[in-house]
Amino acid sequence: MGGRGGARYSSKSIVIQTNANGTRQYFEHDDRGGNRGGSGGGRGNYRSGYRNNPKARMGGRGGRNREGWDGERGGGRMPEGHWRGNPRRGGSNRPYRPQGPHYPDDDVDMSEGKERNRWQGMYKTRGGRRRMQDTRNPRNNPNTSTSNMGWHKIIIRDGCMYDKNEVLDNLKEYVEEPFVPILYEVEGNSLVFYLEDNGAAAKAITNVNRRVTMRNGSRLIICNNRSPPPNRPLSVQQQEKVMHIMSERYCLELKRLDLKNFHNAPSLIKEQIFFPLYRTPNMKIIVDIIIQNIPQVEEIDLSCNKIHTLEEIERIIPVCTNLKRLNLEKNKLMNVDCLAKLQGLAIMELSLEGNPLCDKFTDTETYFSSVRKHIPKVMYLDGRELPKAIGFEVEEEVSKLPQAHPSFFVIDGVKDIVLKFIQQYYEIYDTDNRRPLEAAYTENASFSLTCVFPDAGPVARYSGAYVAENRNLKKVQASDKRQKLLIQGRSSIINTISNFPMTMHDPGSFTVDVPVADPKLMNVTLSGVFKQVVDRAPPVRFFTRSFTIVPEGSGYCICNEQLYLTFATSEQIKRSFKSSTPTMQVQQPVGVEASIVSAEANLPMQGETLQPVQQVMIAKFSEISGMLPQYSQLCLEQNGWDFDKAGKRFLQLKNGNQIPPEYFPQSS
Template sequence: MHMTVWRNRKPLEREMQENTQDGTPGSWFRVTIPCGIQYDKTWLMNSIQSHCGVPFTPVDFHFMHNGAQFFVQEASTASALMDVSNKICDEESRKILVFVSPSAVPYSVRDKLKPEEMEQLKLTLSKRFDVSQQALDLQRLRVDPGLLGHGIDIILNRRNCVAATLQIIEKNFPELLSLNLSSNKLYQLDGLSDILQMAPTVKILNLSKNKLKSVWELSKMKGLKLEELWLQGNPLCGTFPDWSTYVRAIRECFPKLLCLLSDYENHCLVLMSDGQELPSPIIIDVDTPYVIKPCKESYKGSETLKSLVLQFLQQYYLIHDCGDRQHLLGAYHEEACFSLTIPFHSEDAAISSLCEYFKDSRNMKKLKDPHLRVQLLKHTKRDIVHTLCVLPKTQHDFSSFVVDMWFQTEMMLCFSVNGVFKEVEGSSQGCVRAFTRTFIATPASYSSLCIVNDELFVRDASPSETQSAFSIPMPTPSSLSQEQQEMVQAFSTLSGMKLEWSQKCLQDNEWNYTRAGHVFSMLKTEGKIPEEAFKEIP
């Protein structure tokens, strides 16, 4: 059944005469789409425009209750929009209604900033813009001295203020990546729905310390390709029954989100891997003392797990040091996460012997660029292995390894390894480094492990560590060349096998170190190498 949008269709001219303000005939019309909140704004507006016989510019688009609403000028545009009703169908073949009615002048037009006010706002925003990071800091904008000194009251809950701000951003900061709107007492985000069109490049949005009470407000910006979102200090953080429900609601608005900073219940920082929900966070109440209960180790299972972890480390570092680290792809989960840190400040990079590691180092305390922090957190196994491949080539001293398994469940194993390695190529050839590596892994096939999180810390080795590195004496078979002797020693160190077994493995593979490493890994995984082939590990 066709529904009329006006009960009594009077001539549009008469409607315009009756809708007056300050004695001047008005020409504004309100367009309402019932249940419009369930549709993507871009899709909805493109659909309406494609079915409308007259091009139009929507003013003050916003979601309200379950609907969507905007304003247009001119009776001809209003009449054309009336005819769009019932002509658009959504994915479930439901017809979309469009209601049109006369309106007073929209707030953003009626209260539009004067040219001199726009110029001062532009100057204020320019002072708050960081060109190097493409970041705009608008926190506590209302009390900015440059605005208060000129009697300009910018309240970002008002559509006219948000519209003016977005206009300046669109024209002057077209490649904006980070937008900080914290501490602005925001309780609704109606005006920010236009950010999709006017600042589509924004990846980082800070809405912390505002008054947002519902994720429904965030849905008004649905479609923005955010990678990092700050929500601390908003009432909405405590409106969900559990953590997973909260995360799903946020991801429905921003599916590409990598990093969510929130205070769900209490204070916590959550880093999210692409497309994966995380388990409930460990909550720390900062106002009261807390105790972390130790995880009890089962003696019965400890030896099995010890063997599994040591076997994994032997295989991992054998492949890592053999030359082609692309073969480490099989050790990582498809959506694994990796970070690297080194213990020095950026201003020391040029003189530090660790400069080869500096470009990939991620220190949240020192790194000020939030976008770079996300970039340096490597996601997906291909990005991780690519990063590992460009790091200096190494030889690890397995005899130096100190391994600690500090948490375990049926589906997760957390362990750390400390030790030393030396670089074998480049300007730092022969330099000894110390490292700490923390792995979080899940069970995989053939009694092996799959890495889901990998954190590596590298530093210069101390004099004592350098002196003791690679110091375990090994007999040298006299029948081998110097190069072959070094290969046997290196293979024995990395594989954990005795010298004679390492020599046999290399000889069987025609002294091809890489091939021997692959064969060793395969046979070890299948349990085909006898126990007597291995050295005892203290």
């Protein structure tokens, strides 16, 4: 079984050892024993010593003493089958632990010594006890990271004894990479400064460690560590300096504020102020300065600031109404939904290029539509004009709602007659005798009551008289009962409303709407609050009364009335009955005396050709001027039914005593 060299060393043999896991190991065994050198616990070639260097020392790297096993240089004999390494040469005195086979199968080829040496050398570098430093993963040595992104902290040991400017000048002479030191300051006995997103410069500075010589002959000891961004609180004086720097970067002619890469502004670095806008407290200071000093700004550039949220920018929406252009390029906006914070801005130009949210879209159409979902008025996105949106949006001018008014009259001419009717109607209604109101209804008029009150509780008090006549179609299902609760006829209506409890209405809460007015019909809707006249704690209630008025005889009468009652809201109760002499929200013209508009109201009807508006104008002109209705009509006709013009003409003639006395009513 002898391998190469078996004939020369007759006492040697090849020993095959089978391990418990089934693998085998092969090594040479010498029955004589002796002093044998080894390296690394027996992993090297033990013949290499005496073959390559005949004068190799005892215990050399795998070598054997030329003088034999018992030579003077070899020392004492070792037990049989043992190796002895030299610690000075990288060997080990630990007992030999068999390793796994070096070959994938059980066959051993010992005929080629060079091939065996090659395999053993390979396994030595992989499994030796003295491992070399692993340079494959740069994370194992953070000081040698070559990443350009992130923050690096440069530390100059014992740098406090040197002038800071001198140190910086010397560094720039040795380092070719350009760099801008941030927060260059003394920290303990060291000088420190930070570099942002400049890993190449950080590595170059570290490479000149112990190479930069100062004037006193000492050399700089430089370290480089990965670091989080520095965090320094801002004093009041520094905030004032920030506002001054912002004023320098504001263009008054263009109304443009330039905050691009603001924390790296040379003015801030010179003042040793680190003011990143991606920190919420700093952005809050910026927004406060904009709101208080330049609300008229039209363009803001916030690019290259690593901004990741728009919560503080949202506060400028109600103030900076003229803002049209906003630049948010090269920030850290992760999702397009964050643009919902800008939904109230009427910006026309928006730049988002360089943000992570842009990488989430595979096509530009989806990107455009997603941005327009939050900012519909944007016309230019990332410097590109957007196509006109296709949809069913109504133009802004058309979509504006008309201004709200307490009352509405479709024709101004019917205002006075309606207000006079309402005022005198409730002057009678709020008394203990409502019989005179019979003249305000037509012979076959209709009346119905609908009320909504709770079944129990304080609001339900004193509601029994109304509930008996309640014609609420949701509660009254039987058709015959519905018909019975529909009050018809003038006398029946008066009997019904006379049975209602005595009330007191608040004219200050009245609102009047007249949506329909023509010669044959007018519709009036009146709303307000009232309370019942009872001994204690009368509840305040809300009412809506709808009249349909038609001409009858020489005036107007009610042909249909619907009354709706319910409990008042807390806000209506707070505003009710505040004035001791309440008046309606719609004031009457000065000089017009109120009179009930009913069948006996003597409203002139001069002809079938007159319109209701003209009839109202005649009555009003007659009351103001004091002339008879027919002469008032004549004055209006001669002035083209222009009420103001006719009034001026009347005063002119009256002051000149040119109006005949018969134009006025004659006193008996």
